[in-house]
Amino acid sequence: MQDERFGAMLQSIIDGVPEKAAELAQQALADGVDPLAAVNLGFAVGITFAGDQFGCGQMFLPDLLAAAEAMKAAMRILEPEMLKRGSRRKTLGKVVLGTARGDIHDIGKNLVATILAASGFQVFDLGTSVTPDQFVAKAQEIDADIVGVSALLTTTMAGQKAVIEALDRNGLRPRMKAIIGGAAVTAKWAAEIGADGYSRNAIDAVELAKSLMGRAADQGKALV
Ligand code: B1M
Numbered sequence: 001m002q003d004e005r006f007g008a009m010l011q012s013i014i015d016g017v018p019e020k021a022a023e024l025a026q027q028a029l030a031d032g033v034d035p036l037a038a039v040n041l042g043f044a045v046g047i048t049f050a051g052d053q054f055g056c057g058q059m060f061l062p063d064l065l066a067a068a069e070a071m072k073a074a075m076r077i078l079e080p081e082m083l084k085r086g087s088r089r090k091t092l093g094k095v096v097l098g099t100a101r102g103d104i105h106d107i108g109k110n111l112v113a114t115i116l117a118a119s120g121f122q123v124f125d126l127g128t129s130v131t132p133d134q135f136v137a138k139a140q141e142i143d144a145d146i147v148g149v150s151a152l153l154t155t156t157m158a159g160q161k162a163v164i165e166a167l168d169r170n171g172l173r174p175r176m177k178a179i180i181g182g183a184a185v186t187a188k189w190a191a192e193i194g195a196d197g198y199s200r201n202a203i204d205a206v207e208l209a210k211s212l213m214g215r216a217a218d219q220g221k222a223l224v
Contacts, residue, residue, distance in 0.1 A: 005033070006042040009074070013046025014053075016066025018073035025077035035078040035085075036203075039111065043074045047107065051183075071107055079114045092120040093145035093213045096138045098130030100159025105152035108182065108202070112150065115202040121146075121209060132159070132166035139167065144176050146209055151182040160185070161193040168194075177212045181205060 005028065012020040021043065028038045050067035053059035059067075095116055099109050106128045117123045124138055130149075139147050147167060149160045160180045167173050177196040180189075190198035197212060199205040 002033075006038075006045070009038060009042025010046030010049065013043055013067050013070045013074070014050055016063055016070050018070045021070040021074040022077055025074040029077065029081055035081045036115070038078055039075070043071055043078075044111075047071045068107065075107065075110060075114075079110070082114050083117055091122050092210065094122045094124065094142055095146045095148055095209060096124045096126065096135060096142065096144045097148040098126035098135060098150070099128040100149050100151040100156040101129055101131050101162070102159060103151050103153055103156035104128045105150070105182075108152065109150035112148065112181065112202045112205045115206055116209060119206045119210075121206075132162045135163045136166050136170050136172065139172055139176055140170070146177045146179060146212060147172075148179045148181070148205070148209075151180070151185060154184050157182070157184060157189060160189075160195070164193055164195060179205070179208055179212070 005024070009021070009024050009028075012024055024042075025035075025038060028042075029035065047067055050059060050064055054061070054064045097109060097113050097116070099106055109128075110125075113123045113125045124142055124144070126134055126138055135147055135149070138144070147163065149163045151157045151160050164173075164178045167176060167178055173196075178194075179197040179199065180193075180195045181199050181201075185198060187198050197208045199208045
């Protein structure tokens, strides 16, 4: 039954039908399905499959766009519930988040933002195609603990390096930590550009952020 449900979810993304994806997301919540499980076992599997098809020429850009729209429709339903589940926790730290300059992919970054917020971090999401100066300005304004840069394209990974350099130039590190992530990003790249951490997915990003804050979230100690 659950397999069927997750199968229908991934299919709604591959078919690129936002209405169906939203309906399945609503139904899952009504049936008590964990929204994160709906993302990880259903919708995200669909968008990854669509990407692979696009990568090997089996899917064209308009279809990929439709898949992305369907993914966003599901996320619009699921994200508020994910946030609600973490809403009573104390603030673990302040995170400035955005996608690197030139990159408009935001599904994964939004997921990271949602899970971080649901886990107790205060997240300042700057959106997509964010310049190093914009990261620095926001980080200074709110006195961030962590600056996170997402990049999905091999070409925009250079933007992650540029943000770290800008943080260094402005004397914001080591006080502020820089973390990176995104489909093409590796631990090797993170080490190469001097990032304080890298994570493969949104769940690991929370663990990474917690460990960088130097305390276990379970202790629930507020830093601000
Ligand atoms: Co684009 N795209 N895309 N795309 N797209 C990829 C990334 C690609 C791998 C597809 C492929 O060819 N197989 C390829 C990149 C190749 C490369 O450079 N290596 C690609 C390309 C080429 C392009 C265009 C250039 C296509 C074109 O126009 N010819 C273009 C670029 C536009 C631009 O940015 N300037 C483009 C456009 C698009 C759409 C607009 C159609 C759409 C984006 C919609 C949107 O985001 N609003 C899109 C999509 C949907 C994808 C794929 C299919 C899916 C990405 C996604 O949302 N995954 C992607 C293929 C793929 O990744 N398999 C692809 C689901 C999401 C939950 O995972 O984003 O990886 P992900 O995030 C994860 C982790 O990476 C991690 O946690 C997240 C949650 O677990 N993570 C972090 C992410 N950020 C993190 C930050 C952290 C920590 C962890 O700390 C700060």
